Amino acid sequence: MDNKTSFRTLIQSNIDHNGYHITVVGGAVEPRFAYSIGLYSQLNFELVFAGGVYYLKDELLRIFREIVDNLRASSGAIDQRIAIDGLGEFSFLRVDPSWSKLMLLGVFDYYKIDDVPVYQIVPDAAHFTNDIPDMSRRWDVSTEPVWQWLDRKWQYNVPEKSQVTTNLEALKGAAITELMRWEDDEWEMFAGAGPDVKKEDIRVVSLGTILGIDSTLLPAVDLKIGKGLWRTDRESEWKDWG
Numbered sequence: 001m002d003n004k005t006s007f008r009t010l011i012q013s014n015i016d017h018n019g020y021h022i023t024v025v026g027g028a029v030e031p032r033f034a035y036s037i038g039l040y041s042q043l044n045f046e047l048v049f050a051g052g053v054y055y056l057k058d059e060l061l062r063i064f065r066e067i068v069d070n071l072r073a074s075s076g077a078i079d080q081r082i083a084i085d086g087l088g089e090f091s092f093l094r095v096d097p098s099w100s101k102l103m104l105l106g107v108f109d110y111y112k113i114d115d116v117p118v119y120q121i122v123p124d125a126a127h128f129t130n131d132i133p134d135m136s137r138r139w140d141v142s143t144e145p146v147w148q149w150l151d152r153k154w155q156y157n158v159p160e161k162s163q164v165t166t167n168l169e170a171l172k173g174a175a176i177t178e179l180m181r182w183e184d185d186e187w188e189m190f191a192g193a194g195p196d197v198k199k200e201d202i203r204v205v206s207l208g209t210i211l212g213i214d215s216t217l218l219p220a221v222d223l224k225i226g227k228g229l230w231r232t233d234r235e236s237e238w239k240d241w242g
Contacts, residue, residue, distance in 0.1 A: 011037055011110065019072075022064050023106050024057065028161045029149035029208035031131040034060055035104050035118075039068065043076040045117040046107050048095060051131030051146070052123060053171060053203050059087060067121060078119055088127040092119040098139040102150045129171040130213045131205065146212030154208070156221050159185040162207035166190060167197045171205070171213070179220050180228035180241065187220055 014021035020038035027033075035048040047067065049060060066084050074080065083089045095118040100107070107116050120135040122128075133144045141148040154160040162185040170176045174191035181187050189210060190197055211217055219229060219238050228241030 008110075011106070014038070020068060022061060024060070025103075027149070027206070029154060029206050030147055031205065031209050033103060034064065035107065036064065036068070037106050037110050040107070040111060040116050043071060045076070045078070045119055046104065047121055048099075048104060048118055048135070049121040050099075050103070050133055050135060052127075052129060053131055053205055053209075054123070054127050054129050054168060055087070063087060063090065063121065087123075089124040091122050091124075093122055093134070093136040094118075095120050095135040096138050099133075099135045102139060129168070130173055131171065131209055145215070146209055148212065149208050156207075156211075158207065158221055160208075161185055162187070163204050164189050164207050164210045165202060165204050166210060167192070168201045168203060170210075171203060175231075175234035176210075176214065176217060177232065178228065178230040178241070179217065179223075181220065181223040181225055183225060187223075189217065189220065 011021040015038040019042060020036050022034055022036055024034040025032065031051040031053065033048065033050040036046045039046050047064065049063065052060070055063065063084060067082055067090060070082050071077065078092050081089050081091045097115070100116065100118050104116070104118060107118075108114070122132065131146050133147050137143060139147070139150070141152065164187045166176070166189045170189065170191035176189045176191050178194060179187060179189040187207065188194060214234070216234055223229065229238040230241050231238050
């Protein structure tokens with residue numbers, strides 16, 4: 001049995017037992033995203049959660065589980081906000097097909113049709129991070145640079161799999177004020193002083209994600225290993241660390 005056949009068997013097994021399957025995609029460049037397969041035959045749509053690095057994988061799966069339970073109980077009422085204890089409140093956006101065709105490949109492969117309605121799960125402002133796109137608008141690099149790698153080749157002279165350790169404040173929009181390159185494919189970039197960042201606020205994202213969020217971080221790409229930069233705010237010039 002090849003990998004593709006094994007994956008299809010897993011999907012069908014989850015649908016048979018739970019009514020749906022969740023595919024989690026952790027791309028090397030674009031942010032993590034997850035989507036359902038199997039809800040269309042019950043609710044006439046599928047669900048997708050794009051970005052949202054605030055949530056760990058287990059929390060993401062819980063969000064899907066509780067939202068699906070709620071939607072089943074409400075006969076698929078998508079025009080509501082759903083609160084999940086400890087994780088916030090969630091609303092829904094109708095996804096433009098341009099996003100679906102790029103991301104939800106498993107849905108179209110499973111149903112063998114060209115058009116499946118999809119809704120994006122969107123967290124409230126307190127849990128919103130800037131890797132979350134507006135999927136109700138047509139996919140476009142100019143409006144969603146974080147997600148440009150869905151349809152573009154890597155263009156920087158560093159490994160495509162490069163990762164950045166950062167903090168939630170930076171991912172929510174606060175200016176990154178210090179950064180270091182520790183390895184060929186590893187950086188640290190923090191809003192505020194790195195030693196002051198709480199462990200629970202640390203996240204690891206792709207370099208492509210962080211550059212899409214803030215293009216003023218581009219000088220990090222040319223840093224030598226072991227070197228760093230700092231600045232006082234987003235508008236100020238970078239200075240060498242030490």
